[in-house]
Amino acid sequence: MKSAKQGSRKAHEYPEPPAIVTPAQAEVPLAREERLENGARLYTVDIPGQEVIRVSFVFRAGTSLQEIPFSASATVNLLSEGSQRWSAAQIAEQLDFYGSYYEVSTDRDYAVVTFCSLSRFFAETMEVAEQILLYPLFPEQEVRTYCTKQKQRLAVERTKVAFQARELFSRTLFGAEHPYGISSPAERYDDLERDMLVRFYDRCYTGRNCFVAVSGRVDDQVRERIAALAGRLPAGEVLRPNVGEAISARYAFAGHPGAVQSAIRIGIRLFPRTHPDFIPMQVVTTVLGGYFGSRLVQNLREERGYTYGVFAGMVNLEYEGYMAIATEVAAAATEDAVDQIFREMERLRNELVGEQELRMVKNIVAGEVMRILDGPFGIADVTIENVQNGTDNGYIDRFLRRVREVSPEEVLAMARKYLIPEHFTTVVVGEADPALSGKVWGSVK
Amino acid sequence: MITYEKHTLANGLTVLAHRDRFSRMAAINMLYKVGARNENPARTGFAHLFEHLMFRGTERVPDFDVPVQMACGENNAFTNNDYTDYYMTLPVDNVEVALWLESDRMTGLRIDRENLEAEKKVVIEEYKQRYLNQPYGDLWLLLRALAFGVHPYRWATIGLDPEHIAGATLGEVREFYRRFYNPSNAILSVAADLEPEQVFLLAEKWFGNLTGESCPKSEIPQEPVQSAPRRQEVVREVPATVVTIAFKMCGRTGDDFYSLDMISDLLAGGSSSRLYRRLVQEGRLFASANAYVTGDVDPGLFVVTGHLLPGVSPQEAEEALWEQLNELKKQPVEESELEKVKNKFEANTTFGEINVMNKAMNLGFYEMLGNLPLINREVGLYRSLTPERLMRCAEEVFVSEHSATLVYRAAGDGAAENIYKEMEI
Numbered sequence: 012m013k014s015a016k017q018g019s020r021k022a023h024e025y026p027e028p029p030a031i032v033t034p035a036q037a038e039v040p041l042a043r044e045e046r047l048e049n050g051a052r053l054y055t056v057d058i059p060g061q062e063v064i065r066v067s068f069v070f071r072a073g074t075s076l077q078e079i080p081f082s083a084s085a086t087v088n089l090l091s092e093g094s095q096r097w098s099a100a101q102i103a104e105q106l107d108f109y110g111s112y113y114e115v116s117t118d119r120d121y122a123v124v125t126f127c128s129l130s131r132f133f134a135e136t137m138e139v140a141e142q143i144l145l146y147p148l149f150p151e152q153e154v155r156t157y158c159t160k161q162k163q164r165l166a167v168e169r170t171k172v173a174f175q176a177r178e179l180f181s182r183t184l185f186g187a188e189h190p191y192g193i194s195s196p197a198e199r200y201d202d203l204e205r206d207m208l209v210r211f212y213d214r215c216y217t218g219r220n221c222f223v224a225v226s227g228r229v230d231d232q233v234r235e236r237i238a239a240l241a242g243r244l245p246a247g248e249v250l251r252p253n254v255g256e257a258i259s260a261r262y263a264f265a266g267h268p269g270a271v272q273s274a275i276r277i278g279i280r281l282f283p284r285t286h287p288d289f290i291p292m293q294v295v296t297t298v299l300g301g302y303f304g305s306r307l308v309q310n311l312r313e314e315r316g317y318t319y320g321v322f323a324g325m326v327n328l329e330y331e332g333y334m335a336i337a338t339e340v341a342a343a344a345t346e347d348a349v350d351q352i353f354r355e356m357e358r359l360r361n362e363l364v365g366e367q368e369l370r371m372v373k374n375i376v377a378g379e380v381m382r383i384l385d386g387p388f389g390i391a392d393v394t395i396e397n398v399q400n401g402t403d404n405g406y407i408d409r410f411l412r413r414v415r416e417v418s419p420e421e422v423l424a425m426a427r428k429y430l431i432p433e434h435f436t437t438v439v440v441g442e443a444d445p446a447l448s449g450k451v452w453g454s455v456k
Numbered sequence: 457m458i459t460y461e462k463h464t465l466a467n468g469l470t471v472l473a474h475r476d477r478f479s480r481m482a483a484i485n486m487l488y489k490v491g492a493r494n495e496n497p498a499r500t501g502f503a504h505l506f507e508h509l510m511f512r513g514t515e516r517v518p519d520f521d522v523p524v525q526m527a528c529g530e531n532n533a534f535t536n537n538d539y540t541d542y543y544m545t546l547p548v549d550n551v552e553v554a555l556w557l558e559s560d561r562m563t564g565l566r567i568d569r570e571n572l573e574a575e576k577k578v579v580i581e582e583y584k585q586r587y588l589n590q591p592y593g594d595l596w597l598l599l600r601a602l603a604f605g606v607h608p609y610r611w612a613t614i615g616l617d618p619e620h621i622a623g624a625t626l627g628e629v630r631e632f633y634r635r636f637y638n639p640s641n642a643i644l645s646v647a648a649d650l651e652p653e654q655v656f657l658l659a660e661k662w663f664g665n666l667t668g669e670s671c672p673k674s675e676i677p678q679e680p681v682q683s684a685p686r687r688q689e690v691v692r693e694v695p696a697t698v699v700t701i702a703f704k705m706c707g708r709t710g711d712d713f714y715s716l717d718m719i720s721d722l723l724a725g726g727s728s729s730r731l732y733r734r735l736v737q738e739g740r741l742f743a744s745a746n747a748y749v750t751g752d753v754d755p756g757l758f759v760v761t762g763h764l765l766p767g768v769s770p771q772e773a774e775e776a777l778w779e780q781l782n783e784l785k786k787q788p789v790e791e792s793e794l795e796k797v798k799n800k801f802e803a804n805t806t807f808g809e810i811n812v813m814n815k816a817m818n819l820g821f822y823e824m825l826g827n828l829p830l831i832n833r834e835v836g837l838y839r840s841l842t843p844e845r846l847m848r849c850a851e852e853v854f855v856s857e858h859s860a861t862l863v864y865r866a867a868g869d870g871a872a873e874n875i876y877k878e879m880e881i
Binding site for chain 2: 025026028029031032033034038059060061062063091099100103104106107108109110111112127128129132153156159160163164166167170171172269270271272302303304312313314315316317318319339340341370371374375377378379381382385386387388
């Protein structure tokens with residue numbers, strides 16, 4: 012502050028604060044849908060203004076479909092490590108030569124293979140894509156190198172409390188044997204072999220398990236080129252993971268000697284995005300911890316200085332959905348931080364959320380959507396998510412309308428219906444177990 | 457290509473405007489020309505602590521985030537060794553909300569003992585979370601201290617010690633605000649579907665009547681030329697040993713910056729790069745390897761580094777890295793390899809120019825460098841580089857007398873096997 016006097020002297024010269032506008036509906040271009048003979052679906056969105064194209068091939072090939080640990084991620088990661096025509100080095104060389112961006116990811120349900128290229132190098136990029144997607148060889152040598160590296164990477168990740176807590180939380184929330192809960196020892200990388208990846212590829216990378224989302228400068232030629240590629244996948248069978256009943260435990264702790272911070276995960280299994288209460292619960296979760304300035308941030312960061320950050324969100328899986336709160340806090344503050352998180356949930360069950368706070372949360376949610384939709388890359392992401400949920404890009408508009416309808420009374424009703432402390436799972440990874448004193452979180456008062 | 461117009465207000469605020477006809481969002485970037493290099497060596501981490509305080513509210517706006525979020529906006533900030541950057545995106549209809557808030561906190565910040573103390577605790581937790589409670593968290597802190605003896609780049613933006621943050625006083629905070637948070641020390645850039653003229657009018661409306669003294673900055677002590685190799689070895693509870701070699705190189709606007717940046721791309725830009733192909737995939741010495749330039753305003757570092765695979769000795773790893781560097785001095789790069797990194801640079805530049813926030817941020821950055829036109833010249837500069845030029849730069853820079861080598865050794869050299877079992881306790 013420069014000085015109070017200076018501040019007040021300037022006050023009268025200062026313009027009136029501007030009025031804040033809530034933008035009308037977000038405009039999302041609908042994707043054009045095509046079904047190919049082999050069952051693959053193609054979704055294209057043409058966006059003017061950029062000479063770039065993004066193509067994502069989405070396969071039902073996530074970790075929940077694997078029978079052997081690490082085979083889903085190994086398969087997608089090794090797709091580009093050698094094909095019938097080209098070696099791994101040649102594929103990498105080609106992609107880099109055209110400046111094309113290549114990325115793969117896996118989650119529990121899907122594997123996604125993405126290419127971004129300048130329009131002028133699109134044809135060349137698709138030639139490489141063809142080798143990667145249709146003719147991968149998974150050479151033994153590359154499999155071994157990959158496994159050695161990943162084993163080490165996993166070991167590094169598992170020295171971080173946040174990563175440990177994420178794995179422990181999944182195991183505790185779904186059960187250690189459940190496809191969404193399982194985690195495996197790093198040594199299992201040693202047993203992973205080429206045949207296992209070939210089998211996984213043959214089973215999952217098929218037309219019926221695939222859709223493609225394309226955005227950017229998409230003309231007929233581009234669309235035909237992609238359809239020609241995706242159309243050559245074998246049709247295959249539609250896959251469903253073997254998702255048994257999830258079993259949630261109430262509490263788990265893992266020791267991490269010397270940790271100056273504890274990682275905390277608290278959550279509850281609810282429902283996937285298709286459930287009618289998903290959207291109002293997303294609003295409830297946002298109020299609690301979905302933005303910077305949320306109740307949990309105010310409490311744990313701004314008031315108490317326990318943490319650098321805390322977040323709450325709804326996680327959507329194909330067959331499940333859950334709400335989770337995640338934070339890393341000073342070791343000494345662990346017990347009180349868990350107390351405070353439950354206290355904030357209790358407030359949501361007992362008090363109506365203020366009109367002003369709720370309006371802000373709705374605008375935050377709308378702003379997030381607008382930001383994602385700004386530009387061709389984000390529109391592809393939105394399209395992918397909508398297709399995965401069995402809907403289309405018109406969902407965004409319906410979603411925003413539904414968010415606007417949520418009232419303080421509905422927030423209260425939702426909190427009372429779902430934020431039931433004795434149904435929650437709490438996980439802590441850190442130096443000392445905060446429950447050693449005999450404390451049980453979520454007990455009925 | 458980013459089109460822009462520039463205008464300077466009477467109080468010294470630089471305003472840059474780029475029109476993006478396709479976006480419905482506006483990006484507003486406010487850059488202050490102050491970073492960790494401007495800090496008192498006894499109060500390191502201060503610029504970053506202050507950045508946090510900029511969100512603590514003013515007399516008129518007690519909670520900075522409330523109006524941003526009401527306006528469907530999102531904002532954040534970062535501090536590095538050279539500058540501090542505050543950025544915001546919101547629907548273009550709310551662009552004035554951003555200008556209002558930035559002008560308000562440029563002069564009206566409310567800092568009292570209570571919120572200073574609370575913020576210190578947050579920053580100390582950030583220190584722990586990012587630098588102490590992470591495997592390899594202190595690697596970069598150690599490397600800086602090894603490579604620089606005099607220049608403030610010897611400390612990271614988080615600071616030398618959490619005690620420096622804990623000791624910050626209200627008086628120091630106010631003095632820092634007065635000295636560095638002035639219109640004449642700031643650059644405002646806006647990327648949106650708005651005519652530049654309109655942006656300048658709005659800037660005049662919201663910032664025109666702010667006054668601020670322009671304070672001469674203290675001289676930054678420059679690093680003397682290094683004359684002997686430096687080396688440090690530490691042992692930590694980590695799963696794999698990391699070997700890092702850092703060389704002194706020119707600053708961001710130096711003549712050889714692009715050559716060295718391109719060399720780092722040859723070595724580590726993508727999975728066809730030399731280090732990845734030769735040392736990770738074929739040589740099986742490293743689990744991962746990287747090379748990069750720090751891109752600092754003052755002379756900075758060229759860094760090569762890698763995580764060793766089990767059974768590989770640090771000496772073997774170090775020699776392998778040197779072999780790659782020495783080859784660059786002796787063998788001209790082939791045209792096709794050069795073409796590849798040039799294409800990649802161009803594509804990455806194009807991908808980076810899609811988003812309004814990147815564009816506004818880049819405008820601020822190049823203006824801060826003092827060479828705004830550079831923003832559209834870099835692809836051309838890259839294209840003009842020759843194999844001979846790269847060879848000459850490699851010869852000058854990759855010299856052991858100018859190097860700092862950090863061996864970050866895993867206790868028991870790769871006892872990774874036990875880690876999973878420990879966590880099952």
